[in-house]
Amino acid sequence: MLLKIEFESETPIYQQIKNQIIKGIATGELAIGEDLPSVRQMAADIGINFHTVNKVYTQLKQEGWVVVHRKSGVMINPDLKAELTEDYLQTLEENLETLAAEAYLRGVSKEDFHGMIDKKYSSFIGRGRK
Amino acid sequence: MLLKIEFESETPIYQQIKNQIIKGIATGELAIGEDLPSVRQMAADIGINFHTVNKVYTQLKQEGWVVVHRKSGVMINPDLKAELTEDYLQTLEENLETLAAEAYLRGVSKEDFHGMIDKKYSSFIGRGRK
DNA sequence: TATCTGTTATATATATTATATAACAGTTCT
DNA sequence: AGAACTGTTATATAATATATATAACAGATA
Known part of the structure; x- marks a missing residue:
């Protein structure tokens, strides 16, 4: 890599x-x-x-x-099983809120944001947990 | 505040x-x-x-x-007009990619992510630029 | 034995973060 | 005029984070 x-x-x-x-x-x-x-x-x-x-x-x-x-x-790690802990979710929400607030103020629409997310997720391989 | x-x-x-x-x-x-x-x-x-x-x-x-x-x-700033520069968009995409990669691996679905974005945006007041 | 791993210890250098005191130049109010 | 408030700047210090440098150790492999 x-x-x-x-x-x-x-x-x-x-x-x-x-x-x-x-x-x-x-x-x-x-x-x-x-x-x-x-x-x-x-x-x-x-x-x-x-x-x-x-x-x-x-x-x-x-x-x-x-x-x-x-x-x-x-x-x-072949047994990769990253967990969705409450602590992680909280930091994710907080980081996302900071990112979203500035993005919003700079004119990035909700749809723009969705599109960016979709583009990222489409590049991820099917290995995540459900 | x-x-x-x-x-x-x-x-x-x-x-x-x-x-x-x-x-x-x-x-x-x-x-x-x-x-x-x-x-x-x-x-x-x-x-x-x-x-x-x-x-x-x-x-x-x-x-x-x-x-x-x-x-x-x-x-x-009463004349707040934060700009959507190319530099800003690039750092936003990069930060979002880092956030999304770990979220994905931890089992946060694309739909979950959209939901989080929607929740944040719904809390923002109508002042952003179009 | 020689050579590759990760790991640990120690030391140093630099930058970042935060604090502590002090002073200065404007503005506002008495 | 003077007091009291602004942001601003200067200087110094301390703690922490980041990165480097050298050295050594224990385990695995050929």
Whole structure:
């Protein structure tokens, strides 16, 4: 998987990597059970310190997105079952409200917003839970 | 307007205030032309340093949400005309994609997402640009 | 043994966030 | 004129977050 990092961005590098990996899982660009590069390899590919990648993998493991084996390295969790907790729903609603408020004030209609959602969801592969 | 700050949150205080003010404009809780508390007053109300509030007002002014007059203080910009720039649309799409990817993987359906959007938009007052 | 994994420890540098004091230049009211 | 309020600016400090640098360790593999 090709990662594109913007070093001038306000978003921290480790956060950019996390976001792109989760997007990759959703779109299927990262197959289930697929191996991710080693911390040192990915760090070398991007041109950053391996601790930054290690932070990403540690958090992704913590949140259940990946599993780790000695030597075999890090792979997308084959038993991925991200839960729809009340805490998550609350933060989602809050983030969405912030996003929607500014979008609305800038002239993005409800229909525009629906269209953007539809476009994103159409790019996701059929792996989500029902 | 009553501001609720979570001091344990990962989101910086100044960012929480900004978000709530923009939400307030969208919902109409903050009327157009309405005065906001002075930097010192709001800081005292919340129990934080006035520089933190000053940072909020400076950025809100910079982005066109408020206007500032000596003595009369800060008010919601009566000529609010937030623009739908290409840069803004791009960041909106990117933020939405990140949000949608995780939501999808956690079992939030497209219809759920639409419902959340509709709920937010129904709380916004008719002031947006067309 | 040599080489690859993730992991941990320690140290350093930089930027961000938040606070603390102080002062200044306008405006408004007494 | 003077007091009391505005936003604004300057300076300093502290805590935290982000990123890097070097080194070492334990387990797996060839």
